[in-house]
Amino acid sequence: MTYKIAFFDIDGTLVNEEKQIPQDTIEAIAELKRSGVEAVIATGRAPYFFKSLAEQLGIESYVSLNGGYVVYKGKAIYSRPIPREQVESLVNHAAKHKHTLVFEGASDFSSNNAEDTFMLDAVGSLKVDLPKYDPDFWRTEDVYQVFLHNEADHEHLYMNAVPGLRYIRWHPTAMDVLPTESSKAEGINAMLRLLNIKHEEAVAFGDGLNDKEMLEVVGLGIAMGNSHEDLKPYADYITTHVDEGGIVNGLKYAQLIE
Structure with missing residues (x-):
């Protein structure tokens, strides 16, 4: 399968416990983008919580607030506030x-x-x-x-x-x-519809309990080695710890980087 888009959780996935992005993750995301694959943040965080991180990685698209607010290349494409x-x-x-x-x-x-x-x-x-x-x-x-x-x-x-x-x-x-019905998967669905990308052409990385639906909705769901144990059964593949090349090894498994 040739994957066209990759979604990344932040805490415990793109960043470690010190809230730092490992250097090998920065390099892997850059390589992924050079290959033409869409790189998208998918997080429970609100946009103002990860602005500098997105800028550091050069990522302009995101599924935020656990799927409630979705932006593609700076433009809001989906919004679902709580009544x-x-x-x-x-x-x-x-x-x-x-x-x-x-x-x-x-x-x-x-x-x-x-x-x-x-x-x-x-x-x-x-x-x-x-x-x-x-x-x-x-x-x-x-x-x-x-x-x-x-x-x-x-x-x-x-x-x-x-x-x-x-x-x-x-x-x-x-x-x-x-x-009740809100999840990262809902936001991912909105972005895939916009880009006309099939679910099986998407990859997602996560580590927490709010990543269950996200890992299930894509073609390849990858759990970090440091994931919550209750998340791992929902993954197609378990990569290494965030500080042990987790993103690099997961992208290599998906054959998205060399």
Whole structure:
């Protein structure tokens, strides 16, 4: 199979635990692009969380916010915000349990508690700027994803609290909240339709629980060696650790670089 497009998760895939891109990954992405294959970021992060990384890799296209907001070469091609009434229900429910929320729009993000230690720990781990304080952000801006800050033993409080929402833990003190049907696969579908590329002509790399649908929807799903163990059964191939040539070896397996 000749693959025409490759999708890359960021955390644990393009970057390591120090949030640095390994040099061999930078070189592999450059070689991939020279061969004419589309290189696309596919992440749970919002665009403002990975702007410098995309510039460093020379990538202009991305599936962001777990499929909710998709851009091809600088132009938005797909947008699916969370219905405002669902955000309001989540706000009210989280307030009952004193859990902080971070609202993520396409171009900015805000928190309803700027001092929460769970929020500071989780967002700080991304090595990005902290959100501004604006508890009413969701009333006027489209929200594509919400960070819900709690620990695992409080997850059960939300599982059936707001119909139409689902939750994916990405940090000991944080979960992504997104529409039930939203996933990276949804955003990938939008891009493949635009480019008239078949699913079997696409490759995807990931390491986390929010990469399951993405690895399943493409022709070749590659899990990093450092992947969450529950993701690996969804992969067609398991490459090496992000710091041990994971991207290079995966692209070589797909015969996309030499």
